[in-house]
Amino acid sequence: MAAAAHGHTPAAWTGVTITFIGFAIAGVAMILPSVLLVWAGLAVVVLGGVVGKAMAMAGMGRQPSEHVMTVEEHQAALAAA
Structure with missing residues (x-):
């Protein structure tokens, strides 16, 4: 489980390397x-943070999980039950 959320992305590796x-x-x-x-x-160091964040915003960071509900989806599921 931890392996999926430890930033194994191009954005994370690039930001950490520059930093x-x-x-x-x-x-x-x-x-x-x-x-x-x-x-x-x-x-x-600051440039590394900016580059990492920019790459994540460009889609090279961690993608949202399909198995996690948003707050709105959770509230709708509770209201429907």
Whole structure:
């Protein structure tokens, strides 16, 4: 069950990969004492989130399950019973 909901999608993998690279850049920049590079790394982290969300909105994220009712469907089923 958990395997189906752990973000095994192109949007999730791309967002996490870009974010990881951003944290790596910021981490190296802290060792090199480069404030500008730290901020650049953090900008890449934010970019990873934006890219991941944009890809999910474009249909490359997790698709809704056919086995789950919406609130409206649940209320209609209760009213019909």
